[in-house]
Amino acid sequence: MKKYDLIVIGAGPGGYEAAAHAAKNGLKTLLIEKQHLGGACLNNGCIPVKTLLGSVHFLQQIKKANLLNIKVENPMLDFSGLLDRKDRLIKRLQKGIEILLKDSGVETLIAAVTLKPDKIVETIDDSQQYTAENIILATGSAPGTLPGIQPDGQWLVDNIQLLQNKTIPASLSIIGAGVIGLEFADIYSRLGCKVTLLDVIPELLPAEDREAVALLQKSLERAGCAFLLNSKIEKIENKTIYLQGGQTISAELCLLAAGRKACTDYIQAPAVQKTPKGYVQANENLQTSVSGIYAIGDCNGLALYAHAATHQGITVVDNILHPELRRLPSGAEAMPRVLFTSPQIASVGKYTDNFKKIPLSLLGRAQAENQTEGFLKIFHDSTGAITGCVLATENADALIGEAVVLVNTKTKYSELKKMIHPHPSWAEIFSL
Structure with missing residues (x-):
């Protein structure tokens, strides 16, 4: 039986980032993935969907080009070509992850496994066994179903x-x-x-x-x-x-x-408890009911975002490396979320009854580019500390980062007004 300092099961954003971070810091690390590096996010979620959205939204902008004094006749989307580009992009990013893991010193195994009692991980095909003092479960989620409604793959x-x-x-x-x-x-x-x-x-x-x-x-x-x-x-x-x-x-x-359902069928260790909804139960330190086994990302059900999985994975590894620190992962209130539609909706933190709404139409940049639909809302508590923000604009994802900092640092709204933003820029909306 091969022994490691850390075994990570699942090579999505949380798993591969955690494995690379651990190996770079001296832990003998094994990363196990049953299908493709990158997990659902890269292969059939975030990246491919945003690739399609990016082209579709760009096409919409081209169709409005006359508003910016540009003449374009009959723009069309090559949908089949777009899907081919999506597939090429996935392969390129998979290769990037492969290089990251190799350069970090992570040992990678592509195999379906089961988690057995006593921290034993066993391959299904050939019953090879691996163990480690610490194990991170990062197996993500899969498309959900409804009672009596199952996809047939055709209609x-x-x-x-x-x-x-x-x-x-x-x-x-x-x-x-x-x-x-x-x-x-x-x-x-x-x-x-x-x-x-x-x-x-x-x-x-x-x-x-x-x-x-x-x-x-x-x-x-x-x-x-x-x-x-x-x-x-x-x-x-x-x-x-x-x-x-x-x-x-x-x-x-x-x-x-x-919705989504947690991928936990591989767990054959009864001591690793699950929630009533099937997620792996994890405490505030992301540790499961078994000491030394942790759950991050979608499989714990705490925050179903790729960036949440990465943050949780890095936090767990830091606590393994430095147990005296007992660093806690950021909670849901500080976790940004973005809906990549048109317009996008990006938000972070808590909404209160106290807020300032800034219409996008007040921005000179928005007027210049004829994108005036949307707004920013900044929420604050009775002391003036910023508790949350929501953006409804075409480029909300590029602006929400500043809001995350404001919420995490509990910046006072009065202090935000003193901060200088370049003119004319989209970020200037925070200083209006």
Whole structure:
């Protein structure tokens, strides 16, 4: 049995970054991945979806070029070519991760494994066993399903299968109006596909700022997307969705975007406890119910973002290297989140009743580039300390970083007004 200082199971953003950080700091580290380096984020999530969104949004800007005195006739998107570029990008980034791991001194194993009692990790194919004093579970999540509703890979597909579809359907039904459903609705509706987005929830993105959500919904409706919220599915039959109340929805293709489920089936160690929803139970230090076994990223269910997984992985490794520090990972309040639609919605921290709203139209830069739809809201507590921010703009992802710093440092709103921002820039919105 091979022994290591650290075994990391899962090579997504949390896993491979944690492994590289550990090896660079002297830990003999084994990284195990059952499929492809990069995990769901690189191979069938964040990166491929944002590749599609980037091209689609750029096409929309080209179609508005006349507003900036540029004449462009009949711009078109080569969708099949876009998917090919997406695949090339994935391979290039996989190679980059491979080089990072090699240069860091990480030993990598591509194999399906099970986690057994006593910190034993065993390969399924040939029963090779590995062990370590510390193990990090970074196995992420997979597309969720609904009772009685399972993708067939043909008409009813999940997001992974849809990313392999080389043509744009004439119509698309999307079950689930969360982040995944909304981003795919944004892509396909702006390419001329008739999109119907349905969900059992009564309102869109209930945890987000209502004004920002309303702006996004109007934008998608202008693109031709229809919303059927507070809708319950009675059955699906012959490529038709039957809703309670008698309404039916038919489409050429249907996407099931019913959230995510943790990948934990490989755990055969009963002492590693799970939550009622199937996530690996982890405490404030991200340690599981077994000392020396940690859970990071989607599999612990605390914050389903790639950057959260990376942050958690680095934190766990730092605590293994320096147990006297007992560094705690940042909580959900300091974790930025971005919806990469048009407009984007980016937010961080807590919303309060005290806030300042700055319309994008006040920016000279926004007026110059004819992108005036959107706003920034800065929330603060009774002392004036900034508690949260929300941006609803086309480039919110590029601006939310400053908001993260403001929230984490509890900067006073009065102090923010004294900070100098370049003119004319998008970041100037923070000083208006």
